[in-house]
Amino acid sequence: MKSQQVLRSLPFVVMAAVVLIDLMAGPSLGFLPLLTLGPTFASVSGSVRRTALVGVLALALCVPLAFYNRLLLTTQNNLTIVTIIAITAASMLAGHLRIGRERELANVRLVAEAAQRVLLRPVPRKAGDLQVALSYTSAAAEARIGGDLYEVATTPYGVRLLIGDVQGKGLEAVETAAWVLGAFREAVYDEADLHRVAERLEASLDRHLGGERFVTAILAEVADDEIALLNRGHPPPLFVGRDGRSRLLEPHEEGVPLGLASLGPPLPGPRRFPFGEGDQILFYTDGVIEARDQAGVFYPLTERAHLLAVADPQSALDALRSDLLDHLGGPLLDDAAMLLIRRQAG
Structure with a gap:
């Protein structure tokens, strides 16, 4: 149970750390691509909807940070936004497949447990x-x-x-x-x-x-x-x-x-x-x-x-x-x- 709570909070902790590091480093260094870690970690334990919301949050953080780093509307920032969207979509697909496998495994386990109880x-x-x-x-x-x-x-x-x-x-x-x-x-x-x-x-x-x-x-x-x-x-x-x-x-x-x-x-x-x-x-x-x-x-x-x-x-x-x-x-x-x-x- 505790490990599940850690995994659920990990995307937000990682993105908060990226924002903090970027602000402390100043406009000379850009850490915006690391925001993609948010939806990536969200797909490990969260639902597809949760992964999408984390991806939207990553985009919402990317815009003011790009303005702070004087990168807004530049080619570099546009590629970062596209990367966040693409990784969020891939993470949503991975989360969907993971949930399907977990449901299948749970059904098999329930059948086996029911058979054991009968035997x-x-x-x-x-x-x-x-x-x-x-x-x-x-x-x-x-x-x-x-x-x-x-x-x-x-x-x-x-x-x-x-x-x-x-x-x-x-x-x-x-x-x-x-x-x-x-x-x-x-x-x-x-x-x-x-x-x-x-x-x-x-x-x-x-x-x-x-x-x-x-x-x-x-x-x-x-x-x-x-x-x-x-x-x-x-x-x-x-x-x-x-x-x-x-x-x-x-x-x-x-x-x-x-x-x-x-x-x-x-x-x-x-x-x-x-x-x-x-x-x-x-x-x-x-x-x-x-x-x-x-x-x-x-x-x-x-x-x-x-x-x-x-x-x-x-x-x-x-x-x-x-x-x-x-x-x-x-x-x-x-x-x-x-x-x-x-x-x-x-």
């Missing part, structure tokens, strides 16, 4: 004996729409979860997320084995999208007193025990992202971890751990695990999100999704 439906607050909390922070307006995805489903085989991050941005990333989520929502009820669910996602990506896109993801299944994790190139989740101790749930062998299975070795199976009453697990996308502060320091997620020690999981996740934004000190450059599951005590 990323709200997760249940409770699933089986789990409490579930979600935080999804969209990237800054300057960034393109991302492809973070998540889902929680209660199935005959236990509560199953998916969190992932699509390679790329924009509508193509949203399209990829749609195919992954659609395949997951069907496969979790059909397949008893978590590895088979991942194979169904692979088949969907191969069939519809080819081999140029991929998705880093974690598939999880909660049953009894443990959780099974199938990591496909995604950042490992953060485990926080009921005693407050935390650690990353690293896989024995990390699998390649979804969509790249044909290029790598045989995929490892799920790894199982204890997951008892009062324990909680935070799943997240790389927009969280890759967020940097003004000094370029990444967000220290593992050091912030104590923020999750709040009775309500959603309040705990909201506190973590606030801390992330405070660390960043500015807008996110990538979407940041966090999914917290907590095993209810008793």
